[in-house]
Every structure is written in C-alpha cells, then in structure tokens.
Amino acid sequence: MKKILNYINGQYAPPIADRWLDNYNPSNGEIYSQIAASTEEDVSLAYEAASAAFPAWSNTSIDDRSAIMLKIASLIDDNLERFAMAESMDNGKPLSLATAIDIPRASSNFRFFGHAITQFSSEAHESVGLNTMNFTLRQPIGVVGCISPWNLPLYLFSWKIAPAIAAGNTVVAKPSEVTPMTAYLLGEICTEAGLPDGVLNIVHGLGPSAGQAIIAHPNIKAISFTGGTKTGEHIARTAAPMFKKLSLELGGKNPNIIFADCDYEKMLAVSVKSSFTNQGQICLCGSRIFVEKSIFDRFKTDFVAKVKELNVGNPFEASTDIGALVSKPHLEKVQSYIKIAEDEGAKILFGGKTVKVPGSEHGYYLEPTVIEVYDDQCRVNQEEIFGPVVTLMPFETEEQAVQYANGVMYGLSSTLWTSDLNRTMRMSKKLEAGIVWVNTWMNRDLRTPFGGVKNSGVGREGGFEALRFFTEAKNVCIKYE
Numbered sequence: 001m002k003k004i005l006n007y008i009n010g011q012y013a014p015p016i017a018d019r020w021l022d023n024y025n026p027s028n029g030e031i032y033s034q035i036a037a038s039t040e041e042d043v044s045l046a047y048e049a050a051s052a053a054f055p056a057w058s059n060t061s062i063d064d065r066s067a068i069m070l071k072i073a074s075l076i077d078d079n080l081e082r083f084a085m086a087e088s089m090d091n092g093k094p095l096s097l098a099t100a101i102d103i104p105r106a107s108s109n110f111r112f113f114g115h116a117i118t119q120f121s122s123e124a125h126e127s128v129g130l131n132t133m134n135f136t137l138r139q140p141i142g143v144v145g146c147i148s149p150w151n152l153p154l155y156l157f158s159w160k161i162a163p164a165i166a167a168g169n170t171v172v173a174k175p176s177e178v179t180p181m182t183a184y185l186l187g188e189i190c191t192e193a194g195l196p197d198g199v200l201n202i203v204h205g206l207g208p209s210a211g212q213a214i215i216a217h218p219n220i221k222a223i224s225f226t227g228g229t230k231t232g233e234h235i236a237r238t239a240a241p242m243f244k245k246l247s248l249e250l251g252g253k254n255p256n257i258i259f260a261d262c263d264y265e266k267m268l269a270v271s272v273k274s275s276f277t278n279q280g281q282i283c284l285c286g287s288r289i290f291v292e293k294s295i296f297d298r299f300k301t302d303f304v305a306k307v308k309e310l311n312v313g314n315p316f317e318a319s320t321d322i323g324a325l326v327s328k329p330h331l332e333k334v335q336s337y338i339k340i341a342e343d344e345g346a347k348i349l350f351g352g353k354t355v356k357v358p359g360s361e362h363g364y365y366l367e368p369t370v371i372e373v374y375d376d377q378c379r380v381n382q383e384e385i386f387g388p389v390v391t392l393m394p395f396e397t398e399e400q401a402v403q404y405a406n407g408v409m410y411g412l413s414s415t416l417w418t419s420d421l422n423r424t425m426r427m428s429k430k431l432e433a434g435i436v437w438v439n440t441w442m443n444r445d446l447r448t449p450f451g452g453v454k455n456s457g458v459g460r461e462g463g464f465e466a467l468r469f470f471t472e473a474k475n476v477c478i479k480y481e
C-alpha cells in the first residue's frame with residue numbers, strides 16, 4: 001500500500017518509530033494509503049534540517065528566492081490533474097472543484113508571494129532636529145511552524161508556507177493527518193524546483209503528537225495555524241509562555257444577510273454556493289442565512305428548490321455538485337447537529353439524511369440540509385457545524401440583522417446582499433468580522449488582509465500582512481552630524 005512519507009532535508013523518509021496511520025478515501029470509505037505517524041523525534045530531525053538551512057536561505061537573494069517560488073508554482077500547474085485527483089481522493093471534494101479552485105489557488109499562493117517579496121519594503125523615519133535616521137530592518141524569524149486543516153488541504157498549506165519561505169524563513173510544516181496526500185506530493189515538486197534541502201520540511205501525523213511537538217518546540221519561534229478554535233486556544237496556551245509569534249486562523253459561523261433590495265437571482269445562485277461549496281466545509285461558508293421578512297417566504301421556497309437540484313455523488317463524476325464529507329467521524333458530528341436541530345424544535349426544510357451513492361455505498365455522503373430556526377441563539381445557529389447544513393431565519397430591521405449577525409462568538413466573514421450603498425457602509429462598519437463581502441462571496445484578492453476577530457482568530461495573513469508576520473521588525477537608529 002502507498003506510504004505517505006515525511007519530507008525532511010529534501011529527502012522522503014519513514015517516521016523514526018515506523019508507526020503508521022490509515023488514510024481513508026471518503027468517497028468509498030476504503031483505506032488506500034498509510035501515513036507516517038510522526039513523533040517528537042521526527043519533528044526534531046525536521047527542525048535540525050530547517051535550522052541548518054536557515055543561514056544560507058535567509059541570505060539567498062530575493063531574485064533567487066522568487067525564481068524558485070515561481071518555478072514551484074508552474075510545476076504545480078504542470079501537475080494540475082495529478083494534484084487535483086489526489087486532493088479529491090483524500091478529501092472527498094468534487095474533482096471539478098479541486099481542479100478549478102484548490103490546486104490553481106495553491107500555485108497562485110507560491111506565485112503571488114514569489115512576486116510579493118520583490119515588492120516588500122519597510123519604512124524609514126528621519127527625526128529632523130535630532131539628526132537621526134531610523135529605518136526598519138525586516139528580518140526573517142528563523143525556523144517557523146505551519147499547521148493546516150483538512151478542508152482546503154494544499155490551498156491552505158501553501159498559503160502559509162509560501163510567505164514563510166519567501167520572507168527567508170525555513171519551515172517545519174504539518175498538514176492535517178486526514179488529508180496529507182497533496183502535501184506529500186509537494187515535496188518532490190520543491191526538490192525539482194531547486195528549493196534547497198531543509199528549507200521546507202513536512203512532517204505527517206496526528207495533531208496531538210506531531211503537531212504538538214511543533215508548537216512546543218522551544219526553537220520554533222513562530223506558528224501559523226489554521227484550524228478549529230479549540231485547537232487554536234490550546235496552541236495559544238502552549239506557545240504563550242515561550243513568547244512565540246502566533247497567527248491563528250480559526251473557526252467561523254458566518255452570516256449571509258439578505259435584504260429585499262438585492263439582485264435577487266444573483267443572490268440566490270451565490271447563496272447556494274456559499275452554503276454548500278466543498279460540502280459546506282469552508283471556514284468562510286455562509287452557514288447562517290438571515291433574510292429580510294418581506295422576502296423570507298419567497299426566498300425559502302426558491303432556495304429549497306435550488307438545493308433540491310444539487311447532485312450528491314461520487315467526487316470523480318463531472319455531474320457531482322456535492323461530494324463526500326471528509327471522514328466518518330466528521331459525518332457523524334454533522335449528523336449529530338441535525339438531531340440537535342430537531343430536538344431544539346427547528347424545522348428541517350430539506351435534507352438531513354445520508355445518501356447511498358451507487359457503487360460507493362460506504363462513502364460519507366450527506367444531503368445538503370436546510371433548517372429553519374426560530375431562535376438565533378439555538379445551538380445549530382451558534383456552533384460551527386462545518387458541513388452541508390445552513391440555517392434560515394427572517395429579520396425585520398437593519399439593526400436586528402446586525403444583532404443576529406454579531407450574536408455569535410465567531411467573527412470570520414460576513415456576506416451582505418443589498419443595492420443600498422449607504423446601508424453597505426453602515427453595516428460594513430458594524431459587522432464583527434474580518435471580511436465583509438457585499439453582493440459576492442469568496443471573492444479573494446491575495447493582496448488583502450485575511451483573518452478573523454473574536455474567536456475566529458488572531459492576526460492577519462494575506463499580502464504584505466503575511467510577510468510582516470513572517471519577519472521581525474528591527475528599528476535601526478543612526479545618529480549623524
């Protein structure tokens with residue numbers, strides 16, 4: 001059976017303890033490969049390699065670093081089909097989605113930061129009268145840790161690694177053990193692109209062992225983490241006494257707020273996407289839909305009709321809109337929330353049941369599920385379900401919409417549908433979120449800051465924000481006569 005090895009110091013290697021984890025194909029529930037179950041010892045080796053590579057890599061010219069990153073990007077493009085197939089098989093997402101979004105975005109991450117580093121600059125402050133000139137020296141941190149989740153595997157893995165290495169750091173990275181395959185393939189691409197040995201080290205395995213060893217390592221000075229809020233809290237607790245720099249991109253329970261004056265057809269089509277793309281397993285999905293009362297009944301009917309048309313099926317079929325959920329435990333977690341909704345007295349308008357896909361009967365398929373809730377504080381409206389489940393609820397006034405939208409512990413993104421520019425401005429200021437999308441969703445310009453407020457995270461990535469995170473700013477003050 002295929003073995004997913006660590007990538008340390010430019011070489012693929014088995015875990016020192018020779019322990020392995022089963023890797024499941026969510027589309028049929030079968031084990032199809034084995035993953036290195038790495039431990040602290042493997043992380044130590046990865047750290048040593050990264051540490052040894054740091055002096056040379058941090059002194060490599062910007063042009064040379066950039067050229068290698070652009071080469072990695074184009075090699076990912078050249079291997080689009082192979083990577084997309086691997087992502088789809090590992091995650092259960094439609095192959096069409098992996099081909100159109102996940103893998104192109106992974107290559108864009110390398111390309112973007114390969115270019116961005118050539119434009120990155122810092123400030124100078126002349127203290128007139130004091131005869132001093134200050135400039136800010138931005139230096140790479142050293143060895144940094146990058147830990148990513150399973151929902152957008154290579155997309156988010158590369159979102160962290162690319163700015164880290166562009167800025168001159170060396171990296172110890174861990175993808176989710178649930179979806180390690182594309183990170184595994186990335187190693188060979190990096191070698192082929194000429195990335196020096198040890199600049200990127202990829203360690204596979206469980207969060208509480210391999211991940212824990214990264215966050216607890218005393219000499220890994222910064223951690224960029226994307227994942228659940230609970231894990232983020234644990235990482236913050238572990239890292240804080242060591243004063244590590246932390247960027248935490250965490251969970252969300254994002255509102256999709258629909259006013260009667262919006263472009264109705266466009267809103268309807270995009271709302272189906274923002275609810276169910278990637279089986280609803282995107283931190284940015286609009287999982288709480290609030291609709292102005294005057295159009296609530298119309299929306300409810302039209303939305304459910306559109307959702308009924310979605311095709312749940314094998315990820316490799318071109319006709320599939322919704323593939324398999326990522327794992328059996330995750331499917332069970334999502335199902336438990338449908339039960340909670342029923343117990344809370346909410347109304348399941350559509351879905352809620354598992355789907356037996358012919359030929360893939362043991363896959364983790366679930367109908368897209370629409371739930372009407374009567375209390376914005378009920379559990380299904382408050383807790384992150386992270387599956388193909390959305391709630392609907394009407395609102396009467398703009399103030400009430402803001403109150404509902406902000407009435408959760410999360411604050412990652414929000415979507416607003418309206419044609420009123422004044423309302424757009426008022427609400428953009430009031431919504432507690434790192435992103436406000438107006439009349440669109442998941443529209444990403446990689447130069448923009450990305451991150452959440454409240455329990456959705458700390459810090460910003462994206463554009464120069466990511467390069468700032470992965471560098472230390474030093475004030476150099478020169479006195480002149």
Ligand code: NDP
Nearest residue numbers: 149150175176177206207211212227228231249250251283
């Ligand atoms: P988890 O928090 O369970 O895991 C994320 C990563 O952390 C995995 O690689 C995991 O490894 C690792 N990990 C787990 N425990 C530890 C530990 N003690 N020390 C170090 N690393 C650890 O999240 P999921 O993978 O379940 O991803 C889903 C979550 O990610 C959702 O809450 C979602 O909202 C959030 N997310 C946030 C985004 C954002 O940009 N804000 C974007 C995408 C997702 P392993 O898998 O092996 O346990």
